[in-house]
Amino acid sequence: MIRRVLALAGVAALSGCAVAQAPAPVSAALTVVTFGDSVAAGTDCDCTPFPDLYAGRLGARSLNLAQPGSTAQDVSDEMDSEEGTDAVRGANVVLLMAGANDLADAFDAGTGAHGYARAADGVQREVTAAITRVRELRGPDCEVLVLGYWNVVEDGDVAKADYDDDRVADAASATRYADDALRRAAAAGGAAYLDTSAAFKGADGQANPTGLLAEDGDHPNARGQAAIAAAVYEVLPDPPQ
Template sequence: MLLLSGCSSPAPSPAPPVVVTLGDSVPAGTACACTPFPDLYANLLSPRAASINLAQPGFETTDVQQQVGADDIRADIRSASVVVVMAGANDMASAFDDHDDYPATARVVESTVTSIVDTVRREHGSPVDVLVLGYWNVVEDGEVGLSTYGPDGLAEAKQATRYCNDALRRAAEHSGATYLDTSVAFADDPTGLLAPDGDHPNAAGHEAIAGMLYDHR
């Protein structure tokens, strides 16, 4: 009689992670000519990971809200193991340029991002990690920002950024997402992490954000 043992099939390998990113020109990689942080983050999670980067330059929160209602985008969301949302800077930058009421704009950012995350969760249909990212500045920063706005203007830009980030943090709390402040990835003087326009991250800046996201996992 033959005794057979240890013939069970090996467990299948887990599916590689899929990172879906929604947002504006920062996650889109504008002005960098480099690999943007969503792709870097996905690769840190696994060399087999997929990055579906849907971020678009110029997008405000309402643009992202409309985007997540599209059929093809909903299919991408359903495939996600992590969803990254980074939007709100362009809303607040418009208020900064027009010297508008920051609290009113922040309320729009908060309600719209809450709606975006709620839509992502509803469409996904099962628990999914959603990361809402804040900003180091919603407009130019570092040496370029100081040259453009002067000390008083740069201080006002920091105020506008605080309103934006507070709104994003509250939106994450309301919707059960995780809020991460990307300013922790930048030095007190972020010049060395910014592209020549002073507004978007350079390659080192994108690497810093990706590393921050990976460290959070």
């Protein structure tokens, strides 16, 4: 496995226009399995979520087990379930996206840096355990990609309306804690890591992501889901069969 930590500034152009990709012919030899939260599940999108878009671009089967509200521990527990274990055993690619809800809870509680650090420690522990479980079940013949977040709570115009400047700064801090934890977990498990912030905020992190977000300002809309799928494809364009 080659460890890759990518900012993927090149996908930032998708914030201007997300171009739909025609799906490749379906290959029974490839299966993409996803564990994660509402972003991966496609909540508030009324569209095809990024794991299915990515699988379609590969011509692969998609088994999306992401659930709205899932924490990092929920994802780790799901992987240990009979359904999760069976899914991993047949996977060529495993996508993991969890941790936003852990840090969002700390943000909502107003716990500050101490609370963010405690929540991030839990995220790192559980995601590392999930990667380890994939290796136990599937060995080296499976790509594992851990996805980070552009924001663990509201962003864009909605955040500007709902949060004052201090809360906007707190949201950015909570997101850094989450992403740092996910990056460390990926490194510990020999998985790839994808920083999705460039897809939503540009290479310099300053672009307004509103056009890629649903009306709640929290979840990706169809363009946002397409942007994540394109970023995933840049990391894993040719997974092993």
